[in-house]
Amino acid sequence: KAGVTQTPRYLIKTRGQQVTLSCSPISGHRSVSWYQQTPGQGLQFLFEYFSETQRNKGNFPGRFSGRQFSNSRSEMNVSTLELGDSALYLCASSPVKRAGVDTQYFGPGTRLTVL
């Protein structure tokens, strides 16, 4: 099976712009979670989608949003970019065999740099 794929792998944007990142989960996986990784804060949960619905959201401002399509592919959007949004954004998918307890498999990430 192909793994989780994320596009693009690298992005450079300037402050105030917006950005959309894409994630294709492992075939058959219905849950997609997004994480932000920075040197100072480590890996932090952004949100999780299942069957096109956001089921859980981390402690991030409303500038961070996402959606999931009927084929389980997901996108996340960051509007009005700030310098502090520079990070590695990771997408993870899971099969949801048991409610709330599942192994997540990560993609390679999108490295976003905000200038």
Add this chain to the structure above:
Amino acid sequence: DQQVKQNSPSLSVQEGRISILNCDYTNSMFDYFLWYKKYPAEGPTFLISISSIKDKNEDGRFTVFLNKSAKHLSLHIVPSQPGDSAVYFCAASASGSQGNLIFGKGTKLSVKP
């Protein structure tokens, strides 16, 4: 407040010896624990997991031990190989948490030939 702590930022081990990576947690609601390995510029790779109903899980060279009373888990790698050199993350989740894995800050393991 960090709910999952990996107190050793780095660990150096000789090839062939045992590597022991430790992780502590504070939330008693956590009932599923995972270890991931991460190379630079790549996403975390799942290694092994353990449910709170067990105290040990083994997969090849990797064994995870869970001590619920101490809220402590550890990953043992035996024997350690140079290719194991990476950053190791401990993660935890609670039933019903819906996709929210809580990660430690990671431990960088260096296995020297």
